[in-house]
Amino acid sequence: MSEKILSRNFGVKDSHTLKVYRETGGYTALAQALGREPAAILDEVKKSNLRGLGGAGFPTGMKWSFIPKNHSGPVYLVINADEGEPGTFKDRYLLERDPHALIEGMIIAARAIKSALGFVYIRGEYVEPWRRFTAAVREAYDAGYLGQGFDIVVHRGAGAYICGEETGLISSLEGKKGWPKVKPPFPAIKGAFGQPTIVNNVETICCVPHIINRGAAWFAGLGSKTQGGTRMYSVSGRVTTPGVYEESCAITLRELIERAGGVSGSGRLKAVVPGGSSAPILAAHEIDVVMDVDGLRNAGTMAGSAGVIVFDDTVSIPEALMVVARFYAHESCGQCTPCRESTGWIYKMCHRIVEGKGRKDDLDTILDVAKRGAGTTICAFYDGAVGPYISYIEKFRGEFEALCQR
């Protein structure tokens, strides 16, 4: 079992308060960072092999380095706390139980990218996390950590999965519907309110104080060769003890399921969604895979947001796909035709299949539509829908065919 870093205070009473955060070493990294040049902080984060923990897994230090060097106007730091990927709940824990870690990480990150203003975009449904985090920001202002060259605005969303996509989030932050924007320009060049912007996930930024305090080499050593650190795996579905498990990025899926008490229900594993609903599904024989970004990519799926959903062998794969397809149909923002149309029609077809009214050619139609649309849209949302469409059907085709006899 890995040393607990991000979740070390989760069991401590009042861990969300400034008092407890300070008593457990909080804000000591900030004191160190203030004595370092921005370039030195950036370099430390680069060497730590920290990768974005929201979904895309992009190297964090490299992202920060894309801010134009000669830019004279404002630079914004935006925290994506619009947690919404089905199967993921770790940012909720961090916001509620360790909000000061995010604040400290933000102040340090802001120094590295020379930003004076940060936004924390919290999904509208997260009322309690929003209250907790807002109270922590107030404490940080009163203690003088904020307001000394860096300010934080806490922003509440209003219900839309697509706002977890970084450019959709930026549109929403600008007071518009959350439509993603065409890239390039990437946010680091032209982001929120037209200015260079770094968008990072909550958990990613919570790692930063630890990297500063204990060094890049230590952090890199916690994980795999190409991804440093531990990560908060959200494990749910048919496991004995669902919950957040902080483990090394080098853990295997098999080990992780064991940490969560093993498979519940029938006790026999059928399949696992390894990184939130957008990650292609793995069959029971594919779980000896390392859970870092590259390990899961090589296995044909993705680490995504590390939301692990376990299926025992009583779960109907067609029914599960119908539920997932309903989600993508509901959350498609409607901007790009392939996504808007395909998600809706594929959901209808999945629904028909589950009702036992599937036609023999339905499966090939879904696969054809899914494959044609992949890669043709403005953002990665549709690719995220295609992952489950294709993998559920291709890996469990017999189960679908039994329902498609017309």
Place this chain on the structure above:
Amino acid sequence: MSVQSIAFSTGQLAEVRRLQGLYPDKRGALLPVLHMAQDTFGYVSLEVEEYVASLFGLSPAHVHEVVTFYTLYFRQPRGRHVVAVCHNLSCHLAGAPLILAHLKERLGIDVGETTDDGRITLQAVECLCACEAAPMMQVDDRYEMNLTPDKVDRIVEALR
């Protein structure tokens, strides 16, 4: 709701200006101000959209586009309480369809409807990210977790 009654108090208008001042472009405060408007006026009618638009110098069409994009803005009166059952994957595996069916029967309404006494609006929603405690639902501001039909009964009973 008559058009005349749609106006923030002096204190609320000061809060609107404070929120607008937090963003490089005041339009950034549109979502927070719409939350305020909904809390104040109960729901976001076309008249409320026009009023909010006037506070930002935006077209009512822009505000309408925003309001209709997000799920948390109500465009019709809602019940005194909103019960939103998650029906995404982990909750589905843990019995969300049963919880929803139980609520529909108990309340005598379908998803999207409000009880005749105006007490409860029932919704089925996408992942609320509390999958470790599936099945779960949101009741107003609160997450209610690890639901069973009995627990749902007790929760609904307590809503007045």
